[in-house]
Amino acid sequence: xxxxxxxxxxxxxxxxxxxxxxxxxxxxxxxxxxxxxxxxxxxxxxxxxxxxxxxxxxxxxxxxxxxxxxxxxxxxxxxxxxxxxxxxxxxxxxxxxxxxxxxxxxxxxxxxxxxxxxxxxxxxxxxxxxxxxxxxxxxxxxxxxxxxxxxxxxxxxxxxxxxxxxxxxxxxxxxxxxxxxxxxxxxxxxxxxxxxxxxxxxxxxxxxxxxxxxxxxxxxxxxxxxxxxxxxxxxxxxxxxxxxxxxxxxxxxxxxxxxxxxxxxxxxxxxxxxxxxxxxxxxxxxxxxxxxxxxxxxxxxxxxxxxxxxxxxxxxxxxxxxxxxxxxxxxxxxxxxxxxxxxxxxxxxxxxxxxxxxxxxxxxxxxxxxxxxxxxxxxxxxxxxxxxxxxxxxxxxxxxxxxxxxxxxxxxxxxxxxxxxxxxxxxxxxxxxxxxxxxxxxxxxxxxxxxxxxxxxxxxxxxxxxxxxxxxxxxxxxxxxxxxxxxxxxxxxx
Numbered sequence: 353x354x355x356x357x358x359x360x361x362x363x364x365x366x367x368x369x370x371x372x373x374x375x376x377x378x379x380x381x382x383x384x385x386x387x388x389x390x391x392x393x394x395x396x397x398x399x400x401x402x403x404x405x406x407x408x409x410x411x412x413x414x415x416x417x418x419x420x421x422x423x424x425x426x427x428x429x430x431x432x433x434x435x436x437x438x439x440x441x442x443x444x445x446x447x448x449x450x451x452x453x454x455x456x457x458x459x460x461x462x463x464x465x466x467x468x469x470x471x472x473x474x475x476x477x478x479x480x481x482x483x484x485x486x487x488x489x490x491x492x493x494x495x496x497x498x499x500x501x502x503x504x505x506x507x508x509x510x511x512x513x514x515x516x517x518x519x520x521x522x523x524x525x526x527x528x529x530x531x532x533x534x535x536x537x538x539x540x541x542x543x544x545x546x547x548x549x550x551x552x553x554x555x556x557x558x559x560x561x562x563x564x565x566x567x568x569x570x571x572x573x574x575x576x577x578x579x580x581x582x583x584x585x586x587x588x589x590x591x592x593x594x595x596x597x598x599x600x601x602x603x604x605x606x607x608x609x610x611x612x613x614x615x616x617x618x619x620x621x622x623x624x625x626x627x628x629x630x631x632x633x634x635x636x637x638x639x640x641x642x643x644x645x646x647x648x649x650x651x652x653x654x655x656x657x658x659x660x661x662x663x664x665x666x667x668x669x670x671x672x673x674x675x676x677x678x679x680x681x682x683x684x685x686x687x688x689x690x691x692x693x694x695x696x697x698x699x700x701x702x703x704x705x706x707x708x709x710x711x712x713x714x715x716x717x718x719x720x721x722x723x724x725x726x727x728x729x730x731x732x733x734x735x736x737x738x739x740x741x742x743x744x745x746x747x748x749x750x751x752x753x754x755x756x757x758x759x760x761x762x763x764x765x766x767x768x769x770x771x772x773x774x775x776x777x778x779x780x781x782x783x784x785x786x787x788x789x790x791x792x793x794x795x796x797x798x799x800x801x802x803x804x805x806x807x808x809x810x811x812x813x814x815x816x817x818x819x820x821x822x823x824x825x826x827x828x829x830x831x832x833x834x835x836x837x838x839x840x841x842x843x844x845x846x
Contacts, residue, residue, distance in 0.1 A: 357652060357679050360645045361672055367642035368422045370504055372497070372529060373409030373514030373521055373543075375427040375452065376461040377438040378627075378667055380405070382475070385468035395478070397468055404437055406445075407463060409514040411628050411667045412543075415635035415657075416512075417445040418669035421642070424448040424508065426500050428489055428520055434460035451500035453493055458485040461518050475665055488522045501529055509642045510539050512634055513556075517545035526552040539594075539641060543634045544569070550591055558595045558641075559587060560634055566598045574598065577606065577615045584608035595647055599633055599658070607651045616648065618655045619682050628667030633658045636670075656682070663706050677702045689769035690777045693791060696739065699776065700792060703737060712794030714741035714785045716748045717764050718757040719835045723826055728773040730824050731798050737775035739792065740768055747783045786810050798822040 383397025406414040413423040425447060429435035431454050438460060442449050464481040489497075497520075505511070511533050515521040521529075530553065533540040539557040544550060546565045553559060567574045570583045584596040588608050598606045604618035636657040640650035656678050657670045677699075691699060700710055711734050717724060731738045742765055748757040757764065765777045780788045789797065789810035797819060799808045805821040814821060 353652065353683070356649055357656075358676065360640060360643060360649050360653060361675060361679075363643045363645075364420055364639050364672065365643060366420050366422050367509040367639060368424060368507055369416050369638050369642065370424050370426065370501075370508040370511045371409050371413045371416065371514065372426045372501065372511070373412070374461060374516040374518035375410045375425065375429055375438060376407035376463060376516070376518075377410070377434045378405040378407035379403075379462060379464040380467055381464060382467045382469055385476075385478075395468055397466065397478075400469065404441065405667050406438065406441055407628075407667055408461065408516050408518075408631075409512075410438055410442060411631040412512055412514045412635050413442055413447045414445055415628075415632045415669050416639065417447055418671050419635060419639045420672060421635075421639050422446070422448070424451065424504055426451045426497055426504070428453045428455060428458070428493060428497075430454070430458055430460035431456040432460055434462045434483075451497075451504065453496055455490075455493060457490065458487075458519075459483050461516075484518060486517065486519045488519045494522065494525050497525065498528060502532065505532060505536050505538060508538060510541065510638050512638050513540065513542045513553075514631065514634065515543065515545040517547070521545075521552075523552040527554075530555050541634060541638055541641070543630055550587070553593075554591045556591070556593055558597065558637065559591065559593055560597045560599065560630070560637065561587075562599045562630060563601060574600070577603075580606035580615065581608065581613045584613055597633075597637065597651055597654070599630065604655055605633075605651050607647055609647055614648070616651045616655060618659055619678075629658045629662050631667065632661045632670050660706070665707065674702060674705060689775065690765045690779075693778055693780075693788070696776055696778045697791065700739070708737055709735035709795045710792070711735035711738045711796045711798060712741065712789065712792060713738070713798045713800075714743070714780075714788070715800075716743045716752065716757060717768055718748065718752075718759055720767055721835055725771070725773075727800050727824060727826065728771060732773040734796050734798060734822060738773055739776045739778070739794065740774055741785055741788050741792075742768065742777055742779045743783070744779050744781045747781055750783045784809060786813070789813060793817065794819060796820045796822060798824055800824045800826045802826070 380403050382401050383399045385395040385397055387396050389396045409427055413425055416423040429452055439449050461484040465477050466479040468476045468478045530540055534555055541558045542553050542556045543560045546568055550569050563574050566583045570586045574580050574583050580598050584598055584606055587596045595609045604616050606615050633654045636654040637650050640653050656675055660670045660674050660678055661668055711731050713731050745761045761779050768774050768777045786809055797814045805811050808821055811821045
């Protein structure tokens with residue numbers, strides 16, 4: 353499976369994918385929650401920043417672009433600032449927005465999330481404010497969308513419908529788009545809206561409801577694999593579909609085709625935010641099937657992409673590089689903690705994209721003792737992963753003298769990599785660690801000693817981009833030098 357997944361990603365190419373549906377703008381307003389209002393028992397937020405992301409069908413388009421596809425959008429945005437912002441964001445991502453209809457009769461659907469920050473970094477969503485009109489789009493707008501659809505369809509490799517029930521994919525419009533795609537021999541993938549009436553999707557290629565949506569559509573709760581199989585079979589037959597993929601959060605996804613069904617499991621996750629997970633699943637299925645992937649492989653990739661996405665905050669894109677990293681990790685190809693600088697930089701870029709904090713420390717670590725163990729465990733307490741810069745044999749000799757190191761750099765690296773507190777080890781040649789610090793740009797730089805931060809090599813550089821310096825206490829009387837001297841003394845005495 354490892355080779356098959358990587359082969360599929362390598363063949364994704366740049367398909368033209370037509371995205372139709374409810375285009376939304378997601379706004380995130382961040383503020384420090386430092387006190388309670390004297391007017392009411394509610395937190396007072398001092399706004400620190402506001403950021404915008406693509407939502408709904410726009411999120412699918414952004415996900416497709418991140419995976420290398422060329423999305424073409426058909427939908428409606430308001431003639432307002434939100435519509436302008438969303439259109440510009442999509443255009444900057446390389447998305448074709450020429451068929452997005454701007455109207456003054458309804459606002460751009462927007463979701464404004466108020467995010468409280470504790471200690472400037474712990475994000476917690478406090479409230480969501482929606483602005484929308486969900487009435488069916490006017491007849492002339494629908495006709496304009498269908499006209500664009502007929503014009504673009506011949507050059508599209510695959511079609512995605514993202515239905516959030518905001519009045520764009522009405523029953524007549526949806527039915528006509530499915531019918532036109534079938535006539536043109538184009539596969540059409542649908543992420544449906546919650547509800548019991550799915551007849552408008554009849555004849556589509558693939559339906560991707562989540563557990564709750566599928567339960568509502570079939571009229572019974574999906575609590576296990578047997579329920580998922582029964583629901584998928586029901587949808588497959590009643591809607592004349594080629595395939596159904598029911599996403600089951602922590603349980604993975606259930607795939608049903610006319611040949612049968614199977615549960616495709618997922619790697620256990622620390623879920624940070626499920627916003628946008630369905631969008632990235634739809635996008636990954638689309639690019640995979642456009643590359644002529646089989647259904648099981650496409651669903652495996654969609655599971656992986658969705659799993660990466662939910663570990664990020666808000667609706668976030670997933671790249672091919674992130675998926676390759678995740679596949680390699682899941683299939684045991686990235687277990688080696690000892691990395692070259694290039695490998696480590698690539699790894700840390702991936703980790704930072706997932707919101708992880710990088711702690712860096714360095715040293716010779718020649719003869720491991722209790723002091724080393726406690727020191728590295730204290731490093732672990734300051735962040736998500738610990739990177740150790742290990743002095744090479746030549747740099748140790750320059751620092752400690754011709755009789756050192758006792759253990760060569762390969763042995764020292766392997767001993768460190770066997771410690772639970774250490775995530776990665778990289779060997780550096782220069783006696784000064786400054787060059788390595790500049791290459792890795794750690795979030796937290798830690799050094800053991802009894803001096804001020806000004807005594808830590810690289811402190812000015814790390815603080816220049818907002819990083820933190822920590823001077824950790826050492827265990828008194830414990831050092832490699834003291835251990836070696838004691839061994840030599842014992843040897844002399846005997």
